[in-house]
Amino acid sequence: MYFRNICIVIVVVFISVLIVSSCVSQKKIEYVFPDAMAKPIQEEYYRLSEKGRVLYEINCASCHTKKVKGKMVIPDFTEEQMGAYSIRIANEIHEDKVSEARVSAEELNLITYFFTYKKKNKQ
Amino acid sequence: MKKYILSLVLLGTLFVSISFISKTGSNDSSDYQSLYFNRVQEFKQKQKALFQLIDESDLSNEMQIEKIRGAIQQTRVQLKGVDFWMRYLEPISYKKINGPLPVEWETEVFEKHEAPYKREAAGLTLTYLYLEEEQIDKTELKRLIGESVVATNAYLADSITKHIRTYHHFYLCNRLYLLNLAAIYTTGFECPDTEQVLPELLRMLKDVDQLYAAYNKSFPETALNEEYLSLYKRTIEFVFNQSNDINTFDHFTFIQQYINPLYVLNQKMILEYNVSSKSMVDYSLNKNSTSIFDKDLYFAQNPKGIFSRVSDTVALKEINDLGKLLFYDPILSGNNLRSCASCHLPTQYFTDTTVQTALQFDRLNRLPRNTPSLINVRLNHLLMLDGAHITMQNQAKAVLINPIEMGSTEIEALRKVLNCKEYNTRFTKLLKYTPQETQITIDHLTSALTAYYTKFSNSYAPFDEAMIQKKAIDPVVQEGFNLFMSKAQCATCHFVPQFNGVKPPYVNSEFEVIGVPGDKQFAALSADKGRSTIYTSDEMHHAFRTGSIRNATYTKPYMHNGVFNNLTEVIEFYNNGGGVGRGLTVPNQTLSSDSLHLTPLEIKKIVVFIESLNENITFEKPPLQLPVSKDKMLLQRKVGGVY
Known part of the structure; x- marks a missing residue:
């Protein structure tokens, strides 16, 4: 009985993951801005986030954008995970690829805007 | 039968305890991690004993104060055994243990992206300096040491000690150690008693030698190679054979023949062993630099x-x-x-x-x-x-x-x-x-x-070429450099290798208050508020970022307001104790107001050294x-x- 229940749970989870992931599409990036944010400011952040997206594609995507169920998925990172400049020494690859010589502090900020306002992936 | 079982149990217990003892026995100084823990504990005991001594002393009695001085010196010597790790693994706590200035406006890690805040230092150097004051307050004296005892505890926390378990930190600690040997340890930067600079240096070199041996035993796969170890032994011999006076110590040969070549070997091992950093201390340093005098030793700006x-x-x-x-x-x-x-x-x-x-x-x-x-x-x-x-x-x-x-x-x-x-x-x-x-x-x-x-x-200067390629150089340059590093105290602010205010690990620029006058007659202090126009604070009034002395021969006039016209005037200004030395009121001057007692000949030699830092730059014609x-x-x- 217990074993059957577990099996059902696993199957349900598996199916829901399948459904959710097939819904995720990264073709067009959607941004979510707080309602309280004035329209012109939203537009400004949209512009900055788009710059951040391009910089992400150039500097980060080759490692971080992964194929999930046939679709390319840009992961979600929080502002905290981006961790300002400590990201530069987060691991050996970053030491080289996210060095100050390659990605400036201002560019890191733009990438952080991108992750802050990018619509989160469905779990 | 019962007796038999009992003796068996006893025997078993004995066996277990023997194996336990032998295990701890093998973990003594020959083991790298134990060496770390033992040395930190020993240092802490010395600090505690010093605290106790201060607590029990009568501070109106000169004999007792002298005794405290002696205890400070002993504790400083003990510190040399752990300095190698401490500076790298937790640089902020280190400032509480042996900070050079009572108050510093500094950022937590990296000045570029954080506003500086006021940090009060503590520890051995400040305690020693405090004893020179006319009125000594026991509570303050105890605070200075008490805080350093607390700071030492950080080095026993798991977040720090976990680094000791792998080899990565070792080569990065060693890199910082070598850079400090070139830039700081021989200049008296943080040793108020200049007579102790070289004895302390020798002690540190020897303590690190033991540390190297323990490391190689514990990490044979990523050991320091023979070439490095033998050069290091010769470095110790070199220092041992020098006199104990920093004013006659041959700083030039020390860096050219020993420290820079050791740095080169350490850099090779960093690459060979794929050493990876997890510390902000390494933020600016370049793994691929091939000399301390490499223009790409550290990265500061992105010109592109x-x-x-x-x-x-x-x-x-x-x-x-x-x-x-x-x-x-x-x-x-x-x-x-x-x-x-x-x-x-x-x-x-x-x-x-x-x-x-x-x-x-x-x-x-x-x-x-x-x-x-x-x-x-x-x-x-x-x-x-x-x-x-x-x-x-x-x-x-x-x-x-x-x-x-x-x-x-x-x-x-x-x-x-x-x-x-x-x-x-x-x-x-x-x-x-x-x-x-x-x-x-x-x-x-x-x-x-x-x-x-x-x-x-x-571009590089003849001095860089002498250092990097071990080329011979005019003996006067060498004498000038040795003065620069010792008696003239220039190197306590203009650090090797760029001779600007960026010191190892090359993540921060230093700002100094030297009391530059508004005019050559020293009628008044220059009205320029300097750093405090950016971050308002009393300590930063009239503070300016230390500039490089490279190409100085060709970049007159000097100082933020161009008040001095030639290098001799500039060195004279320092020789006379800056603004305060010339009678100006500068309560926060960071430069000593005492005379350096440099002779005209010595000043000339320093100028010759500065000339050797003129870089071989090829300039271009303007566009047509x-x-x-x-x-x-x-x-x-x-x-x-x-x-």
Whole structure:
């Protein structure tokens, strides 16, 4: 009985993951801005986030954008995970690829805007 | 039967306890991790004993104070055994253990991205200095040591000790250790009693030698190689055979023949063993640098700015050429009469040696500060003498829009530039290298400018060549350098290898208050508030970022306001104890007001050393003409501007 229940749970989870992931599409990036944010400011952040997206594609995507169920998925990172400049020494690859010589502090900020306002992936 | 079982149990217990004892026995000083823990504990015991002694002492009794001095010295010596790890693994706690200044305005880790805050240091050096005061308050004395005991506990926390379990930290600790040997340990930077500098150095060298042996035993796969170890032994012999007086110590040979070659070997091992860093201490240091005097020892500025990822040589050449045109083009100024080259004369090391300070935009008044040379700007984390900017491109923008400098606006400058067909076409072609930007921005212009002028910052001086290639050099240079590092105390602020205010691990610039006068007669202190105009604080009044002395022969006049006209005047100023030494009131002067007792001959030798830091730079001729504009007004522009 217990074993059957577990099996059902696993199957349900598996199916829901399948459904959710097939819904995720990264073709067009959607941004979510707080309602309280004035329209012109939203537009400004949209512009900055788009710059951040391009910089992400150039500097980060080759490692971080992964194929999930046939679709390319840009992961979600929080502002905290981006961790300002400590990201530069987060691991050996970053030491080289996210060095100050390659990605400036201002560019890191733009990438952080991108992750802050990018619509989160469905779990 | 019972007896039999009992003796069996006893035997078993005995066996277990013996094996336990033998296990702890093998974990003594021969084991790297145990060596770490033992040394930290021993140091803590010494600190506690010192605290106890202070607590029990009668501070009105000179004999007892002398006894405290002795105990401080013993504790300092003990510190030398753990210094190797402490500075690297937790640099902030280290300031509480042996901070050089009572109050520092510093950032937590890296000045570029954080506002500085006031940090009160504590520890052995400050305790020693405090004992010189007329009125000694026991509570304060106990605080200075008490805080250092607490700070030492950080080094026993798991978050720190976990690093000791792998080999990575070792080569990075060692790199910092070698850089400090070159830049700090022999100068008396944080040892108030100059007689102790060399005995302490020798002690540290020997303690680290034991540490090396323990490391190699514990990490045989990634051991220090024989070549390194044998050179290190010879380094100890060299120091041992020198006199105990830092004023006669041969700093030049020490760095040239020993410390720099050791650094080179350590860098090779960092690459060979794939050493990886998890510490902000290593933020600026370059794993691929091949000498302490490598211009790429550390990374501070990104001269290519928005073009940072461009590696295509044709594109780089184009960026450089456009930057050169813009550098000489008065189009960037509000009245189309001034260019970057107006004040930063490319024929004069990108400064102007003919005036004390440059003309303002109004062509009448003078600017408050002397034009700084643009050579080696890339080796500063903070730009401007007050540290106002963190990137070269923002600094360039600030000059452009400053109403008393170039008097333009970002929009105006960009509009005028893009109105010139040549600029427009050529910058548009470069747009593909900055896909995040859909159109040309002011950042494209400033990045071209900074990329252009920074190419003159890659040259080496005869002194560098002597250090890197072990080339022979004029003995007077060597004597001058040795004075610079010892008696003249220059190196306590102008650090090896760039001789600017950036000291190991090369993440922060130092600001100093030296009391520069408003005029040569020392009538009053210069009115310029320096760093405190950026971050208001009493300590930072009149503080300026320490500049490099490279190419100083060619970049007169000197100091933030260009008050001194030659190097001898500058050294005399220091020799007399700065502003305070000349009778000015500067309560926060960070320079000692005592005379350095340098003789005229010694000053001459120091000047000869400074001359050996003149870099072999190849300068270029100005462009023949500037791009044509549709705007008739702009057709009158002169290459380089008119004032």
